[in-house]
Each structure stands twice: as structure tokens, then as C-alpha cells.
Amino acid sequence: MSGFKKFLLQGNLIQLAVAVVIGAVFSELITAFTAGFITPLLGVFGGVPKFAELTFTVNGSEFLYGAFVDALISFVLTAAILYFFVVLPMTHVIDRFTEKAEATTRECPQCFSEISKKASRCPNCTSEVIPETV
Structure with a gap:
């Protein structure tokens, strides 16, 4: 039982939990940004005001491909923001402070x-x- 308690109170587990919560909130923020700004902006140039409403029907089954387009845009924006504002700067910081092993x-x-x-x-x-x- 003490091993389980030690595992739960480990710093890495707490950091991971915080990262998951922040990641979920960040994902919601990017999704709202995509639905509120990016999709309407693309609609101005593409003629489609809301991607989420785009569907097609085959034998009575409705396919919501517009929702997929919204989710795809959100994913690409999230990945780009994380890469350029988190991963790339951290890579430069880590490279600067790590000594080259002889x-x-x-x-x-x-x-x-x-x-x-x-x-x-x-x-x-x-x-x-x-x-x-x-």
C-alpha cells in the first residue's frame, strides 16, 4: 500500500494531471476560436458561413463532414500553436543549457x-x- 501512496504523490503524476487539465482547456479554447473566428473568416472567402452545417446524405444516413472540417482546423491550429510556442522554444532552451558530452x-x-x-x-x-x- 505504501508503494501505491508513493506513486500517487510522485511529482510526475501531479504534473501530468495538471498538463491534461490545461490541455483540455486549451483544446476547448482553440475549438471556440476556430468556430467563432476562423470558420466564419473562411466562410467569407469560401461562401460557406458555417462548416458544421455542411452535410451529405446517402440512403437516409446523414454525414456531418462540416463538423470534421471544423475539428481538423482546430487540430491543425492546436498542433501549430503548441509546436511554435512551446516545443520549439523549449528545444532551444534545452539545447543552450545542456553541455555536450565529451x-x-x-x-x-x-x-x-x-x-x-x-x-x-x-x-x-x-x-x-x-x-x-x-
């Missing part, structure tokens, strides 16, 4: 296998090599 291996000049920089003999071909100072 290589600890090198190539053997005889057999071209990977060996330690400190090695004086290749473990694969047993040829002598000059150790590199680290």
Missing part, C-alpha cells in the same frame, strides 16, 4: 573499431595504440 572513445587506427581513449592496446586486433590524454 567522447570517451576513439577509433582504432588498425581495425577501425571503437576503443577507449585511455587504451594502450586495442581489445579487438591487439595492436598497440598511443593513449590519448583526456
